[in-house]
Amino acid sequence: RVAFAVRESGQGISKMRWLGVYFIGICLSSILISSTSAQSALGSCSVAKTCGECLVRSPECAWCKSENFAEVENFPRCDLKSNLLDRLCLEEDIVNPENEATTTGDSPLTEPDSGTPVDELVQVFPQAISLKLRPGKTETITMDILQAEDFPxxxxxxxxxxxxxxxxxxxxxxxxxxxxxxxxxxxxxxxxxxxxxxxxxxxxxxxxxxxxxxxxxxxxxxxxxxxxxxxxxxxxxxxxxxxxxxxxxxxxxxxxxxxxxxxxxxxxxxxxxxxxxxxxxxxxxxxxxxxxxxxxxxxxxxxxxxxxxxxxxxxxxxxxxxxxxxxxxxxxxxxxxxxxxxxxxxxxxxxxxxxxxxxxxxxxxxxxxxxxxxxxxxxxxxxxxxxxxxxxxxxxxxSGVKLEDDADKEVIDVGYTSYCLGAAPQKGVSGCEGLRLGDKVQFALDITLKNTSCDGDKRTFSFKVGPTAFAENLEVTIEALCDCDCSDNTIVSPDYCSNGNGSLVCGACTCFEGRSGRLCECDRDEAEGVDEACVAPDSEEKLECSGRGTCVCGRCECDYRANTREEISGPYCECDNFSCERYKGEICGGPTRGQCVCNETSWRSECVCNEGYINSNCNCSLSTDTCIAPNGRLCNDEGDCECGACTCRNPEKFSGATCQLCKDCPSECEINEPCVQCKAFGTGPYDDKQCDACPHPIVVVEELSDREGSETCVFTDDDDCSVYFTHEILPNGTYYIEVKEEKECPGTPEILWIILGIILGIIFVGLALLLIWRLLALIHDRNEFDRFEKERTTVQWEAGENPIYRPSTTVFKNPTYGK
Incomplete structure (x- = not known):
């Protein structure tokens, strides 16, 4: 693949780090989907009849051009490369071209303040790339952009x-x-x-x-x-x-x-x-x-x-x-x-x-x-x-750069990933913002050639990609790998093709008109309509070999599957071992329940259940182990065990996986109380015979374990002590009870402290009552005083003389005074 190093030290290291993360992500994604893509590819590969058709079917398909390959078994020449190698096709005989990329224009970017004339400024690197691509196989290239300063x-x-x-x-x-x-x-x-x-x-x-x-x-x-x-x-x-x-x-x-x-x-x-x-x-x-x-x-x-x-x-x-x-x-x-x-x-x-x-x-x-x-x-x-x-x-x-391309979307798909100034890669983003003149950014282009590129005679395509405001761009030229190089070495009428009844092209025979078969050994032309000899008598669609095989000389050769454990069989390829009914997503419920086989009487795929399972998809278990209630009874005696599951007779009253839940019945805690008393402490209503009949193991421990799925119970016994225990159903179906060793009992009261407490209580109550009385009296006196002061300030006094008042002395005037 093509990768162009970033030349700026600080920013370049960051970009290369993110670029490495991007390619690692691509590799991990490829590994995760390899199994799925391989299975889908093989279904497409096996129907290809020529090397060129094989290359176009899927990028995972490869072609074996060895003449002797088909004589070993009736394996398809077009298959996954790993399958071809397993079937003894030599490495040098496998046609599986890889993508190629060649940089044809690589003038370096113009560095800032370099004084380069305008006509020689380079803002896009590289300027031209030549690609050879297989349809459907993505090629990733990188592209650097640097906006020149002082641009016209x-x-x-x-x-x-x-x-x-x-x-x-x-x-x-x-x-x-x-x-x-x-x-x-x-x-x-x-x-x-x-x-x-x-x-x-x-x-x-x-x-x-x-x-x-x-x-x-x-x-x-x-x-x-x-x-x-x-x-x-x-x-x-x-x-x-x-x-x-x-x-x-x-x-x-x-x-x-x-x-x-x-x-x-x-x-x-x-x-x-x-x-x-x-x-x-x-x-x-x-x-x-x-x-x-x-x-x-x-x-x-x-x-x-x-x-x-x-x-x-x-x-x-x-x-x-x-x-x-x-x-x-x-x-x-x-x-x-x-x-x-x-x-x-x-x-x-x-x-x-x-x-x-x-x-x-x-x-x-x-x-x-x-x-x-x-x-x-x-x-x-x-x-x-x-x-x-x-x-x-x-x-x-x-302040921003946005890439656009003029690729023909019917033929070429271009995906973008941006690396903006050391930021995390952004897949699907073709632009960067927040830039300054002189900043350099990088983009990864995922280029994929679609299968439609091989439909016509045209094999070379080109497009340009670059920033919208630039005159410069990257020109990408693509050569579609739709044909095999071995096609140029065609041998006409060799003995290998049934004494000259066809041409040998890339190890396979291309039959002349009127001939058919892998080696052109049949004298019928399989191109003319449907061969009735390869159509099942009861087929409504009238497909040759049920659409899952090839009719060769009136006989069906069934296709092969990517999963070697999956087989198509039957005289008309109407049967297989992977199309049976499923249970919980698995064929016949999985290998522990049954297997999908071909019924050679009806030539239909059906499940053959293992011992202990029945029904058409082996979903019904005959075992009753999963129907045992916590009390040891089958469906708590309140239901019927059908296919390993309880069906409660009275669902309005009883429910749960084993009909163990009852709305109006005593709880599990109440049911287990007598057994806990007798087994752990030797007390309670049960006698020895009843205690021995308790169905579940009871373990006395110092501290109760807090496990998920357990329920904690507490009750008070005859001594007014609190008893704690837990109950749960273990993964193996066993009902398990743990009891705390020590009860929690109220202590014996001491009389002296009780009497002292009563005396102190009376004193405190008396003091409290006295304080309350004193507070109320104070409030009352203050209210009375305030009322007196208010009346005193509002009273009005009137001045007057007492009509009966007479002074105590008499004043006489000397008539001769002053003369």
Whole structure:
């Protein structure tokens, strides 16, 4: 197999480690399914009659080209290689070609900062591989991808010049220089171009009166005449010309809301020479509009019925689309295919429509899903975020790698496993995210050629696989191994083929017309219809040899099975030893119950049961060992033992495997209590005779074992002691009981401690009652005091004089005082 080493030390070791895990997983999977695939392969191999047919049947099939091989036994020449060797076919006589892989293009990847010219950059390794594959046999190859830094970028700005975009046009005149400067920061090898579109110059898309054709905006404004597509500025490294060209462009106008954007997109895609797309560069096409688009078929409204031919019709001198009025709009699938073929990445930058129109963004959000890779972004009111959109999209496309192939899925199947920067292998994933320029990732490709590759005369196939945005890819050429090399050494009319009645090809006879048989020994032509001599008399399908053998000279030769223990037999191959009825997935219940043999009277496969088993699939055992209940009785005396299983007579009351479970009956614990008492402790209701009749062994142990399937029981005996025991049914069917040696009995109480406890209890209760009384009294007093304080603060006092009050002294005034 082909494996290409990763050359980076740290990342390479991790990748190789995961690659090793991947191949180990493949080997383990192959081992696990080898038995199944071998059996299915042999059933397909044995019917092949030629070496070429043998190779196509299954990748496990091999062909023995020895002339003497068929004379040993009537074994098929096409078989598993191991079977051919076991049947004495020599190694050198076995035709079993293996897959081959040869690297025919192995230029190493360009390392970062190597200064390699653009035309010599290598981002894909290897570049070409030649494979020789057997149909159905998978070949795994690896592929390295490294995104080169400073890789060239071509950006073509395609703008809607209808009058509703005039504000965006004014803004674009100032943004051109900024856009060029930002892209120069990303890559020094940058080219910028500009194109514009309106719609087809026919009714009902534009008004065709002479005045309106010259100025579609009317007398109140000045506009450019309408046009389908105009390549204003081809891609150029002189990015300053972008602002100059946009500065002299004026908006135009049309009648209906949808524009002719698909026409412009197709011309900008297929006109590589006029636009200036470079072969080795990333191609970005920024499409700016605020309106929906016309689609294929809309041209009929304007009398245009000729379908779009998908070719370039942009004049090299004027830059105008010349077939706008004669060809219909392209279909979306047509445009998508052209963009994928030319590696164009469309970016739909959509502005807002007027308040009365539907938001056009919803159309382009759905449109991008029809392209192999596309983006849809919203523009601000005046397209001022165009630069940011371009930066974000470029960062997005360079942060990931996604592989695509153009293999014919009817013939070739390609599976992917990714190894992304040392991460675990991801089977079925063909891409990696979170990358930076200069990062290297690896992919494993599982390539399988289908059997349909050998149906025709074509034996060579090819396909390409690579990242969607790259011009580089891996070219895989496949030669289908549908024929054997020994076929070139055909011997015509040898004596080996019944004295010249056929040709000897790879050790087998290919009979002439009118002859048949392994050695062309029969004078009948087995190609003409069905040989009635090989059809069973009672066959409704009228198949030769019951469809499981080959009719040779009127006699059936039955096919062989991958499992040598399986045989097909009978005069018409109608019998075998592997098609009998099954029980629990095994033929006749397995070798311990019976064997599948062929009844030579009826020539039908049937089971012959071993002693102790009956029925057509030997599912019924005559033994009653599995019907013994825990109490030693057959089905607990409540059922019948049929085919080793109990059928309870009263299923509403009794259930369980041996009818041992009873809803209204004592439990197993209750049933075994008397035996446990008498056997373990010599107590209980049973006398000696009854104790001796206990059916199950009882073992006294220090500690009960906690085994799965055992049930723990406990009961109280006459001494008020707790007795613990377990019961279970052992794998051999024995009912087993374990009893704990020591009972758990309550101890004898001491009177002093009881009296002391009572006294202390009375004291504690008295103290508790006293504390409760004191607490209640305190609460009551506090409530009374609070009520008194409240009444005192709310009382109102009135001032007044007592009418009967007289002072105790009399005041006299001296009339002569002061004179």
């Amino acid at each position: 970028v071509d950006l073509y700005y395609l703008m809607d010049l209808s009058d509703s975009m005039k504000d965006d046009l004014v803004s674009l005149r100032t943004l051109g220089a900024l856009l060029a400067a930002e892209m120069q920061n990303i890559t020094s090898n940058f080219r910028l171009g500009y194109g514009a579109f309106v719609d087809k110059k026919v009714v009902p898309y534009v008004e065709i009166t002479p005045a309106r054709l010259l100025n579609p905006c009317g007398p109140s404004a000045t506009c450019e005449p309408p046009f389908g597509f105009h390549n204003v500025l081809p891609l150029t490294e002189q990015t300053e010309r972008f602002s100059q060209e946009v500065g002299v462009v004026k908006s135009s106008g049309n009648l209906d809301n949808p524009e002719g954007g698909l026409d412009a997109l197709l011309q900008a895609t297929v006109c590589s020479e006029q636009i200036g797309w470079r072969e080795r560069a990333r191609h970005m096409l920024l499409f700016s509009t605020d309106s929906p688009f016309h689609i294929a078929g809309d041209g009929k409204l304007g009398g245009i019925v000729m379908p779009n031919d998908g070719l370039c019709h942009t004049d090299s001198v004027s830059g105008l689309y010349t077939e706008a009025t004669t060809q219909d709009y392209p279909s979306i699938s047509q445009l998508s295919a052209m963009m994928e073929e030319n590696r164009i990445l469309p970016v739909f930058a959509i502005g807002k429509a007027s308040a009365t129109a539907q938001d056009p963004y919803v159309y382009y959000e759905q449109l991008k899903d029809f392209f192999h890779e596309a983006y849809a972004e919203r523009l601000t009111q005046n397209s001022s975020n165009v630069v940011q959109i371009v930066k974000d999209v470029y960062a997005s496309i360079t």
